[in-house]
Amino acid sequence: MHFDERNEGDYRIYAGALEAKGGYVAAVVVSRLRGVQNAPREAFRDTAMSGGHRWNSPFEALSYAVKQAQEIIRKEPQKLGC
Structure with a gap:
């Protein structure tokens, strides 16, 4: 497993690249920190x-997970239950 953590405004992103047959699966958890x-x-x-898509490297999977989480935080707050 490979992990990355970062703050994005009022949120904390926990991204993971999980080893799976044929590559790495991206996973993410977003927690609200403030408010x-x-x-x-x-x-x-x-x-x-991405439906369990396999990336060739953990870097690719982590990058995808972080970018998608940032996109949700910025453009789709309804998905965050806010």
Whole structure:
């Protein structure tokens, strides 16, 4: 497993590249950090992004997961339950 974490505004992105037969599957969890009482809460999760597509390298899978999470945060807040 390979992981990447980063803050994006009021959110924290946890991206993963999970080893799978034929490559790596991208996964992501987005947690809301600010504006939440007492503790962060999970706002979005996808453990088999792009229908479970396999990327050739963990870097490609992580890059895809982070970019998709950033896109959801910026353009689709309804998916985050906000």
